[in-house]
Ligand SMILES: [Fe+2]
């Protein structure tokens with residue numbers, strides 16, 4: 213396991229926290245599959261599943277930012293783009309990927325995810341919590 217889910221990763225907005233837990237589980241599984249030397253198809257499938265779930269999650273966050281007129285939407289989307297680009301590079305070169313390159317890429321995702329969640333997503337979560345509470 214690479215990332216341990218703990219309360220400091222919670223942003224306090226349940227739909228986002230739920231999706232983050234799924235992403236953490238997928239990153240951990242991918243990491244473990246590479247570490248134990250699982251076959252290439254399994255690793256590739258894990259990477260594609262992760263990319264799909266990341267894209268869906270980012271779309272979901274973007275929808276929430278639009279709905280609630282989040283002021284820092286452009287900056288937040290820029291951060292999302294960095295991870296999407298990294299995943300695109302990985303998926304484009306998937307046939308040539310070696311174990312160490314994959315471990316390095318997964319390490320990047322781990323650091324990106326943790327930094328983004330405790331920083332940008334935490335601010336978004338607080339904003340959504342306040343916005344949805346005052347609209348209720
Ligand atoms: Fe985000």
Ligand SMILES: [Fe+2]
Pocket residue numbers: 228232269273329333
């Ligand atoms: Fe997020």
